Amino acid sequence: MNFYEKENDNRDYILEHIKKKYNNNEYIIGKEIPVPYRQIYIPKDKSIELEIWCFKQDICIYKILYEKNIKSGDVSINNKSNEIIKIKLEKDRDISDVVLPLLIIETKMAKTVNTHELLAYSEKVQMIKTIFPYCKYLLLLFGKPPKRAYLHGLNFDRIIGIKDLSDNELKPLHKIIYDELFEINESIDNISLEKPLKTGN
DSSP states (O other): OOOOSSHHHHHHHHHHHHHHHTOSSSOEEEEEEEEEEEEEEEEETTEEEEEEEEEEEEEEEEEEEEOSOBOSEEEEEEOTTOOEEEEEEEOSSOBSOEEEEEEEEEEEETTTOOHHHHHHHHHHHHHHHHHOTTOEEEEEEESSOOHHHHHHOTTOSEEEEESSSSHHHHHHHHHHHHHHHHHHHHHHHTOOTTSOOOOOO
């Protein structure tokens, strides 16, 4: 199957295939998902104000970070100690969830992706990974990746080019996604804040 003319149509086709492959309760899969890329803690009135800034991601496999609706502007939640944490959520539009990203796929048409886009998205990858270091970030190009993709996309975990939307091309992509999710889950399982730090001999 050949590519669609519009990038979003190709992305949506890939998204539906991924959803069918991972149709379970463990992951949530969506498009244009706002992912936090910067958190700033500012002391204010004996409380903490948490600013969350988000980038919308083309395809995101994620879990929910906050299970409540958050409108643009100031809201507050209680932590486990029942202390109030004020939240300021900065984003393009109101969203239902703030997500915990596991795997992000940025999609572009290989023949039209330019240096500016590659540099900008590579910078976004780095910013998101400062908060979510275990998160994997793939650049999926519809067509043969140009040399500049490798020169300027250094922060992506993988750069993948597919020739068309056939099952033969999508099968290796599903294998990559499966392998990355397996590695992510292993990384998360090895992170435990409950373990005491060892000191001395």
